[in-house]
Every structure is written in C-alpha cells, then in structure tokens.
Amino acid sequence: MKGSFPATLAAGAASVVLTFALVVPAGAKTTRTFSGSNPGEVEKNARKAGYDYPDGEMKCSSRCNQRWAKD
Structure with missing residues (x-):
C-alpha cells in the first residue's frame, strides 16, 4: 500500500521538528x-x-582570545 506523497512529506517534516526539539536544550x-x-x-x-x-x-x-558564555 502506498501513502500519498504530501502525507509522507508532512510526517517526515514532523519527525525532523520533533527530533530537533528534543535535541536542543x-x-x-x-x-x-x-x-x-x-x-x-x-x-x-x-x-x-x-x-x-x-x-x-x-x-x-x-x-589574546577567549570564548565567553552567558545563559
């Protein structure tokens, strides 16, 4: 059974967004x-x-060079 291309594309995009949201603190x-x-x-x-x-x-x-951070 083949899914429609737009549905497959939307599911893939949602997966990427969800993965990105979980990885970035x-x-x-x-x-x-x-x-x-x-x-x-x-x-x-x-x-x-x-x-x-x-x-x-x-x-x-x-x-002199140094990396600094702020939260």
Missing part, C-alpha cells in the same frame, strides 16, 4: 569569542557585552 547558553591586548582587556570586553563566564582557554600571542 531549552536553556542553551550563548557563546562568543572576545579579544584584547591582554587577559584583563578580554575580560573587560566580555563583561561589557553582557557575558558571564569564560568558556574556553585563554590564548595569547600578539593578542
């Missing part, structure tokens, strides 16, 4: 990478933008 954090000439400047820039805590390693060469 409701309170996901937002992350962004900040840079500065030193670690203090990186922290100042991140906090000024509303980010709460570091979410990665501080990497410095000529400039």
